[in-house]
Amino acid sequence: MTDMAHAPEAHAAEAHAHAEEAFIWKYVFSKNHRVIGIQYYVTAMVMALVAGLLAMLIRLQLAWPQRDWGVLAKLFPMGYDVGGGFGVMRPEFYAMLFTMHGTIMVFFVLSTAPVSGFGNILIPLQAGARDMAFPFLNGLSYWTFFVGCVVILSSFFVGAGAAAGGWTAYPPLSALKGAVPGSETGQTFWIIGMVFFIASFTMGGLNFVTTIINLRTKGLTPLRMPMTLWAMFLVAVLGLLAFPALVAACLMLIFDRHFGTSFFLPTGLVLNNVPLLGPDGKTFLHQGGSPLLWQHLFWFLGHPEVYILMLPALGFTSDILVTFARKPLFGYKSMVGALWAIAGLSFIVWGHHMFVSGMNPYLGMAFAVGTILIAVPSAVKVFNWLATLRGARIRFNTPMLWAVGVVSLFISGGLSGVWLAQSAPDIQLHDTMFVAAHFHLIMAGAALFGVFGATSYWFPKMFGRMMNDTLGKAHFWFTFVTYYGTFFPMHYIGIAGHLRRIYDPYQYEFLKPLQPINQLITISALILGSSQILFFVNFFWSAFAGKKATENPWQANGLEWTTASPPPHGNWPGPIPEVHRWPYEYANPDFPKDHVMQHEPLTAAEMEVKAAEGPSRHEH
Amino acid sequence: MGRLQGLLFALATVALVVLATFYFTRPWLPPLKSDRIAIDHAIWLSLVVTGAVFILTNLLLAYFSWRYQDDGRTRAAYWHHNPRLEWSWTLVTALIMCTFLFKALNLWAAVNAEPPADAMLIEVTGQQFAWNVRYPGPDGMLGRTDHLLASQENPIGLDKSDPHAADDVLLLNQLYLPQDRAVRVQVRSMDVIHSFFLPNFRVKQDALPGMTVQIWFTPKETGDFEIACAEHCGLGHYRMRGQVHVVPVAQFDKALADAAVQ
Amino acid sequence: MSTEVLRKPSRPGPHRGGEGGGEPGGDGNGRGGPEVFFDPGRFGLWLFLATLSMMFVGFTSAYMVRRLAPDWTPLRPPGLLWINTAVLLLSSATLEAARRRLRGWNPAGVSPWLTATGALGALFVAGQLAAWRVLAARGYFLSGSPHNSFFYMLSGIHGLHLLVGLVWFAVVLVKARRLAYTPGEADGLGMFATYWHFLTGLWIYLLLLLFVL
Numbered sequence A: 001m002t003d004m005a006h007a008p009e010a011h012a013a014e015a016h017a018h019a020e021e022a023f024i025w026k027y028v029f030s031k032n033h034r035v036i037g038i039q040y041y042v043t044a045m046v047m048a049l050v051a052g053l054l055a056m057l058i059r060l061q062l063a064w065p066q067r068d069w070g071v072l073a074k075l076f077p078m079g080y081d082v083g084g085g086f087g088v089m090r091p092e093f094y095a096m097l098f099t100m101h102g103t104i105m106v107f108f109v110l111s112t113a114p115v116s117g118f119g120n121i122l123i124p125l126q127a128g129a130r131d132m133a134f135p136f137l138n139g140l141s142y143w144t145f146f147v148g149c150v151v152i153l154s155s156f157f158v159g160a161g162a163a164a165g166g167w168t169a170y171p172p173l174s175a176l177k178g179a180v181p182g183s184e185t186g187q188t189f190w191i192i193g194m195v196f197f198i199a200s201f202t203m204g205g206l207n208f209v210t211t212i213i214n215l216r217t218k219g220l221t222p223l224r225m226p227m228t229l230w231a232m233f234l235v236a237v238l239g240l241l242a243f244p245a246l247v248a249a250c251l252m253l254i255f256d257r258h259f260g261t262s263f264f265l266p267t268g269l270v271l272n273n274v275p276l277l278g279p280d281g282k283t284f285l286h287q288g289g290s291p292l293l294w295q296h297l298f299w300f301l302g303h304p305e306v307y308i309l310m311l312p313a314l315g316f317t318s319d320i321l322v323t324f325a326r327k328p329l330f331g332y333k334s335m336v337g338a339l340w341a342i343a344g345l346s347f348i349v350w351g352h353h354m355f356v357s358g359m360n361p362y363l364g365m366a367f368a369v370g371t372i373l374i375a376v377p378s379a380v381k382v383f384n385w386l387a388t389l390r391g392a393r394i395r396f397n398t399p400m401l402w403a404v405g406v407v408s409l410f411i412s413g414g415l416s417g418v419w420l421a422q423s424a425p426d427i428q429l430h431d432t433m434f435v436a437a438h439f440h441l442i443m444a445g446a447a448l449f450g451v452f453g454a455t456s457y458w459f460p461k462m463f464g465r466m467m468n469d470t471l472g473k474a475h476f477w478f479t480f481v482t483y484y485g486t487f488f489p490m491h492y493i494g495i496a497g498h499l500r501r502i503y504d505p506y507q508y509e510f511l512k513p514l515q516p517i518n519q520l521i522t523i524s525a526l527i528l529g530s531s532q533i534l535f536f537v538n539f540f541w542s543a544f545a546g547k548k549a550t551e552n553p554w555q556a557n558g559l560e561w562t563t564a565s566p567p568p569h570g571n572w573p574g575p576i577p578e579v580h581r582w583p584y585e586y587a588n589p590d591f592p593k594d595h596v597m598q599h600e601p602l603t604a605a606e607m608e609v610k611a612a613e614g615p616s617r618h619e620h
Numbered sequence B: 001m002g003r004l005q006g007l008l009f010a011l012a013t014v015a016l017v018v019l020a021t022f023y024f025t026r027p028w029l030p031p032l033k034s035d036r037i038a039i040d041h042a043i044w045l046s047l048v049v050t051g052a053v054f055i056l057t058n059l060l061l062a063y064f065s066w067r068y069q070d071d072g073r074t075r076a077a078y079w080h081h082n083p084r085l086e087w088s089w090t091l092v093t094a095l096i097m098c099t100f101l102f103k104a105l106n107l108w109a110a111v112n113a114e115p116p117a118d119a120m121l122i123e124v125t126g127q128q129f130a131w132n133v134r135y136p137g138p139d140g141m142l143g144r145t146d147h148l149l150a151s152q153e154n155p156i157g158l159d160k161s162d163p164h165a166a167d168d169v170l171l172l173n174q175l176y177l178p179q180d181r182a183v184r185v186q187v188r189s190m191d192v193i194h195s196f197f198l199p200n201f202r203v204k205q206d207a208l209p210g211m212t213v214q215i216w217f218t219p220k221e222t223g224d225f226e227i228a229c230a231e232h233c234g235l236g237h238y239r240m241r242g243q244v245h246v247v248p249v250a251q252f253d254k255a256l257a258d259a260a261v262q
Numbered sequence C: 001m002s003t004e005v006l007r008k009p010s011r012p013g014p015h016r017g018g019e020g021g022g023e024p025g026g027d028g029n030g031r032g033g034p035e036v037f038f039d040p041g042r043f044g045l046w047l048f049l050a051t052l053s054m055m056f057v058g059f060t061s062a063y064m065v066r067r068l069a070p071d072w073t074p075l076r077p078p079g080l081l082w083i084n085t086a087v088l089l090l091s092s093a094t095l096e097a098a099r100r101r102l103r104g105w106n107p108a109g110v111s112p113w114l115t116a117t118g119a120l121g122a123l124f125v126a127g128q129l130a131a132w133r134v135l136a137a138r139g140y141f142l143s144g145s146p147h148n149s150f151f152y153m154l155s156g157i158h159g160l161h162l163l164v165g166l167v168w169f170a171v172v173l174v175k176a177r178r179l180a181y182t183p184g185e186a187d188g189l190g191m192f193a194t195y196w197h198f199l200t201g202l203w204i205y206l207l208l209l210l211f212v213l
């Protein structure tokens, strides 16, 4: 398929084709950005169900480690010792659970739903383009992602089970087959799944950047772009520049695992008191590699990756906050500047994951500097949001609740980053539940809340219907309270030294007193998990039977609200609207309406002011 | 109905602030038994400063969401720009961060400084799933190791032909430390990455195969504590546990000798 | 890469971006319509090459770290590599010759030069395989030493990209035979040439990195 198929003649030919064929091309192998976006979104939600289920099992184990779970043993015979009706979880299953939970959540859910999902749905609509720059590549990227999902999921059923070396896959654990059962076939599947994911993300990134740079409608200058569009642009750039390092690392890991090379494997490996000898039986099989090299390559991607999850949520939040505050975004330019600063700095801070790794302490200093600096643009964003709310006229619909939820989580999770950024306190806190609390609040939480907010806000553009507001609010409140209930106490047990990735914490005397807190967390997590049913019910029910949405149900200003809900093929039935102003013109006393849309031409009075001020003094 | 949501959000935020602040003031850190008190101070300072920001920003968020709700009649303030205000909060934040940075770098330099010349040498080698502890013995020199010699009986591959090796003291999962005397610990691994974590001593260092990393600290109080492995290292990671025994310097040699006999 | 990138770049016009949607009446007659700054296809290709370069930056940093270790034992490159390099450089030169014919209103003169490009490219791949065999015959295998590993891996990855280039070449050749490129066109074959020259440059970079520096 090439663009040729879109020529009018091809269109006519298509119309003659069979109905089933049309369905396939329209909804399965579609090249339409909105359909692809929804495909991504729904796939990511299915993956979220899987990863969420894994999380519930992890939590049960942490609260009651030696307990006999008869029912679970029936459901997951591979994970629980069933011999003699003894349903205690196996340690190898636990390692598999947290590895796959992290991998799926970080890459296949929270990079996918906000970026590939909403990016595809929103970029052409907000930029004023008929579609993405390369629609075929876009479809290909979804199906590549789909293959990645299948590979990752199928790894549960191969040989000794899925990968079990953590989502960070540090070698030698992930490279030596005998080190942990998951490092047999499971780790190979993990690598292949990741490579498919990265390939798909790269195709998406090429599309995002090209579309945003090249296909913006007339008048949509950079400083008139909505925050979501800015975030999508930077995320795509981050992905294009950071993921290749992980591809390189994955390839080298494959070579180490299967072809006997020694990129990450040092001389002198002894497994189970038996030296790992080469074919000559006298020298070591692996010679002179460096396990730290993997960590550098992994986190060179890894830190930008955490912002890949985060930046779209920051964009959604700014857009939603403004719409429901009925007030312009405060400090638009500094908001854009902060995004750039965060994106730029994210490339020079990766070593903060390695303060105690054995890396040269001088390097540690350099990374502490970059990391602490990144707190400044993060704080600027929070202050700007607060200033946006001051003097506003807030309407607390569902999307707004999620948006203030993101602000709350960004504050709570960002502040603990300042603790961790100081390399010496990190000695105590590294690899404890404190870090788990930090990143679940700021990365996972803010990204998740951002996705929920975006879903309820842009649902009209996805399905032409409104989501149910009452169900939405119920879902928000259950999620908000239990999210904090689950992750905030992890700070405390983390400071107390509670380790991460640990099958049975109570082997340690000093962790025994923490069991009641862990049980509390687990109960909260179970409620958190079950309340997501509210979302799925609301989502599917509203998609098919929700109230029909009007063009602009929230009285918002962006270009996406100038076309039908859902937009037709090609996004605007007539000409593409031209942009004349920034997207945050609310409550301007010079206008009779309380909001002025981006495509509304300047009024005579505005023209006069502009002429007096010179052509480009004021962007908005 | 609409106004209820804002009120609820404000109340929830206040509740969060109250609960979080209350529980953060509990003594969560494991009791400190080494000279690394500066790390505790840095944690406390972080708590106080970020705690103040946490309380302030959350209270503003709560107040604004309750106070500025749509009344259906009036418009929001048309206020979206104030360079003075924006620059000042950027600079103030930057200043606070620079203070943190300055203190953090100094502390990091102190922690990573050269150990005192009289520091006692100890070697800790991680393996799945145990800690091999080795003391140099009377000659003060650790014997040579060769991983090719590693076996069930000789897990770290000690080269018995080396004269320095004969008096080395080897222990498994038991670490004896002298009170009030600096120790320098050489951390190594035979197989995968482990992490040598002494929660009561504010010590954590990854144990890497193919590399020896040295850290040092001074145990301050006698007693029995725990060694944990902080880096996921396989199925037995959760039980890769050891004991630390801090004994007065005068009794150290005897305690070590007794432990070695067992 | 899809054929999307292979699409013949059409001349930049103010309203190209509407193509994707293809809705009747949607293109080119609005007040708005996209402002095209660069040809999207070319832009996307450059972006892809930037991404690809980042992967090799990753490999380079790994290589540097490893090379500075004390136990480095260098691998002596087989002389064949230099011949292969000359072949690849020649293929880039014939490609430029083909493009010159196109620019000079001589579309019939294009395909011989273009064919030479592909043939030389294929010869290069064959030469690389032969170089591997020479090394293996001398007892230098993939896992023998770090230098061996890097050489086999990097030349292999480069070779795979060149194979993709050869597939693209086949498409371009068929199009050239059908005279699908407009005579006199300044940028005919441009995208393919960009990719091909990139691979030539990449190989020279790898050669310098592995054996000269």
Ligand code: HEM
Pocket (backbone or CB within 6 Å): A168, A306, A307, A308, A309, A310, A352, A353, A371, A372, A374, A375, A378, A414, A415, A416, A417, A418, A420, A421, A422, A426, A429, A430, A431, A435, A438, A439, A442, A443, A444
């Ligand atoms: C104020 C800005 C931030 C600072 C100063 C900061 C600092 C840090 C530091 C120093 C660590 C390493 C802790 C350790 O492993 O010992 C860390 C871990 C982490 N951070 Fe942040 N962070 C910030 C914001 C973010 C954001 C916005 C995200 C996500 C979008 C994020 C996600 C993570 C994740 C996922 C980890 C842990 C990864 C792992 O070890 O598995 N952080 N952060």
Ligand SMILES: [Cu+2]
Pocket (backbone or CB within 6 Å): A302, A303, A306, A349, A350, A352, A353
């Ligand atoms: Cu990071």
Ligand SMILES: [Cu+2]
Pocket (backbone or CB within 6 Å): B193, B194, B195, B229, B230, B231, B232, B233, B234, B236, B237, B238, B240
């Ligand atoms: Cu461990």
